[in-house]
Amino acid sequence: MPFGATPVPGSPRGDLVVIGGAEDKLGKRAVLADFVRRAGGDQARIAVVPTASSLGDEIVEVYAAVFAKLGAAEVYGVRPTDRAEASDPAVVAALDRVTGIFMTGGNQLKLGTVVSGTPFGDALHAAHHRGVTVGGTSAGASIQSSHMVAFGPGGATAKQRMTQVAGGLGLLADCVVDQHFAQRNRYGRLLMIVSQSPQLLGIGVDEDTAAAVTTDADGRQVLEVVGRGVVTVLDGRTMVTDAHAAKEHRPILASGVVLHALPAGSRFDLADRVLLPAPAVSDPAEADELAVANRDLSKLARDIAADDVSPAVLRRRVARRSRGARP
Numbered sequence: 001m002p003f004g005a006t007p008v009p010g011s012p013r014g015d016l017v018v019i020g021g022a023e024d025k026l027g028k029r030a031v032l033a034d035f036v037r038r039a040g041g042d043q044a045r046i047a048v049v050p051t052a053s054s055l056g057d058e059i060v061e062v063y064a065a066v067f068a069k070l071g072a073a074e075v076y077g078v079r080p081t082d083r084a085e086a087s088d089p090a091v092v093a094a095l096d097r098v099t100g101i102f103m104t105g106g107n108q109l110k111l112g113t114v115v116s117g118t119p120f121g122d123a124l125h126a127a128h129h130r131g132v133t134v135g136g137t138s139a140g141a142s143i144q145s146s147h148m149v150a151f152g153p154g155g156a157t158a159k160q161r162m163t164q165v166a167g168g169l170g171l172l173a174d175c176v177v178d179q180h181f182a183q184r185n186r187y188g189r190l191l192m193i194v195s196q197s198p199q200l201l202g203i204g205v206d207e208d209t210a211a212a213v214t215t216d217a218d219g220r221q222v223l224e225v226v227g228r229g230v231v232t233v234l235d236g237r238t239m240v241t242d243a244h245a246a247k248e249h250r251p252i253l254a255s256g257v258v259l260h261a262l263p264a265g266s267r268f269d270l271a272d273r274v275l276l277p278a279p280a281v282s283d284p285a286e287a288d289e290l291a292v293a294n295r296d297l298s299k300l301a302r303d304i305a306a307d308d309v310s311p312a313v314l315r316r317r318v319a320r321r322s323r324g325a326r327p
Contacts, residue, residue, distance in 0.1 A: 012130065012131045013131065013215040014038075014127070014130075014131045014132045014133040014134060015038045015133045015134075015212060015213060015215075016128075016133075016134050016144055016172065016212070017031075017034065017035045017134070017136070017211075017212050017213075017226075018135075018141040018144055018145075018172070018177055018203070018205055018210060018211040018213065019031055019035075019135065019136065019137035019138070019141050019179075019209070019210045019227075020138070020141060020179040020180060020181055020205030020207050020208070020209045020210070020227075020229065020231075021105055021137050021138035021205075022138075022183070022207035022208055023137055023207070023208050023210075023227070024208050024228075025062065025066050029066065029069075029070065030226060030227055031209065031210045031226055031227045032070060033070050034210060034212060034226045035100065035102065035133065035135045036067055036071060036072050036100070038100070038133040039072070039099050039100025039132075039133040040072075040073075040099040040100065040133075041071055042071045042072070042073060043073055043099065044067070044072040044073055044074075044099050044100050045072075045073060045074045045097060045098050045099050045100070046067055046072050046074070046075045046076075046098065046099070046100040046101070046102055047076060047077070047078045047095055047098045047100070047101050047102070048064065048067075048075060048076070048077050048078070048102050049077075049078055049080075049101060049102065049103045049104065049115075049140070050077060050079050050104045050106070051079055051080055051081065051103070051104075051106075051111050051114050051115060052103065052104055052105060052106030052107050052108060052110055052111035052138075052139035052140060052143075053105060053106035053139075054106060054107075055106075057077065059104050060076075060077035060079075063102060063104065064077075067102075072100075076094075078091060078094040078095065080115065080118075080120050082114060083113075083114060083118050085120075086114055086115055086118035086119065086120035086121065087119050087120070089119075091120060092119045092120050092123045095120075095123045095124060095126075095132075096123075098127060098132055099132055099133065100132060100133045100135065101124060101127060101128075101132060101133070101134045101135070102135045102136065102137075102140070103135070103136035103137075103139070103140025103143065104136070104137060104138075104139070104140055105137050105138030105140060106138070106140075107139060108138075108139035108140075108142040108143050108148055108149070108150070108166075109150045109166060110139075111139050111143050112143055112148060112150075112166055112167065112168065112169075115143070115169070116143075116167060116168070116169060121169060124169065125169070134171060135210075137179075138179050138180065139179075141177055141179045141205060142168065142177050142178065142179055143168045143169050144168060144169055144171045144177060145168045145169075145170070145172045145175045145176050145177040145203070146167070146168055146170040146172060146173050146174055146175060146176070146200075147165050147166075147167065147168055147175070147176040147193070147197070148166050148167065148177070149163055149165065149176065149177075149178050149189065149190075149193070150163070150164040150165060150166040151163065152164055152189050153189070154184045154185040154186045154188065154189065155187075155188040155189070156187055157251050158189070158191035158192040158195055158251065158252045158254055159188065159192065159246075159249055159250060159251055159252060160192070160243070160247065160248055160250050160251075160252055161248055161249055162188060162189050162192050162249070163189040163192060163193065172203075172213065172221070172270070173221075174199060174201060175201040175270070176190070176193050176194070176201075176202055176203070177203045177204075177205065177211075178190045178202070178203070178204045178205070179204075179205050179207075180206075180207055181204035181206050181230075181232055182204075182206045182207075182230065182232075183206065183207050186204060187232070190202045190204050190232075190234060191234060191252075191254055191257065192243070194234045194236040194239075194254075194257065195239070195243040195252045195253075195254045196241075196243045198236035198237060199236075199237070200236075201233065201234070201235060201273060202232075202233065202234035203223075203231060203232070203233055203234075204231070204232040204233075204234070205231050205232075206227075206228075206230050206231070206232075207229060208227050208229060209225065209227035209228060209229035209230065209231060209264075210225070210226040210227050211223050211224075211225060212224045212225075212226050213270070220269065220270075220271045221270040221271065222267060222268070222270065222276065223262075223267065223268045223269075223270055224265075224266070224268075225262045225264050225265060225266045226264060228264065229263075230261050230262060231262045231266070232259065232260070232261055232262070233260040233262065233268060233273075234257055234258075235257065235258040235259075235260070235273050236254070236256075236257050236258075237258075237273070238256050238258075239256040239257045240253070240254075240255045240256050241253055241254050241255070258273075262275075265278055266278065267279075
């Protein structure tokens with residue numbers, strides 16, 4: 001898909017899993033388990049792309065062990081290190097049979113300069129459009145958006161020139177993703193980008209947290225939050241800003257920005273930029289209590305039908321059952 005393009009209705013696109021970094025690899029591994037599930041579970045064939053990392057084979061081994069533990073059928077590394085390798089037909093062909101692609105953390109500017117606009121980048125887009133799940137953590141998260149934070153310090157205040165922006169892969173259209181969001185206090189730099197480009201949706205993802213994005217048949221993308229942190233969304237469509245006039249390194253005026261802080265289970269429509277109703281979740285204790293009550297009512301109905309006891313006896317019997325059902 002061309003840079004910044006809008007999704008085309010009718011495409012079977014796979015899910016996107018945008019992870020804020022430092023995801024749990026030893027405990028419950030909720031975020032990585034969600035990625036494996038979306039990539040096919042025990043049928044998953046996952047290509048790990050460690051281009052952004054300086055560790056190379058070592059980081060592939062880490063994710064291969066974790067994904068295997070989570071049930072993936074096959075995991076292998078694909079690491080173009082420059083644009084020539086990203087144009088090598090053999091490297092490109094490594095994405096032909098995958099059900100999942102996972103881009104590691106590291107230097108997102110390196111990842112972008114190696115992959116974007118190459119046959120490997122095109123193959124990644126083609127895989128996503130045929131239903132392959134694409135995930136990434138930290139640098140591998142940032143590059144999924146149309147615009148990408150290249151580098152820059154953190155801080156709570158949006159200031160002119162506090163960060164640089166580069167082109168991403170554009171799997172998420174019209175947005176910019178930042179990672180390690182709360183942990184490294186990156187609110188200011190994301191707000192700076194949104195102030196300078198109010199048409200972009202700012203998405204900040206906390207550590208051990210994922211913005212999992214699905215695309216429906218109409219091409220609409222819906223974000224669901226997975227993990228222990230929060231996804232922060234900044235919508236500047238109706239904002240007032242002086243970003244065009246603020247002097248070098250001075251604070252930027254940003255008024256009227258709509259902020260959404262989305263914990264696990266939240267769902268957000270990326271097209272209309274609105275919160276969606278969360279699916280109903282039943283309380284197991286409440287379900288057990290209801291089952292006991294239903295059994296009592298069924299027994300009471302049978303007793304009344306049999307006409308074998310008096311109403312007083314029935315009341316005492318129900319009271320005894322109720323006391324026995326309490327914890």
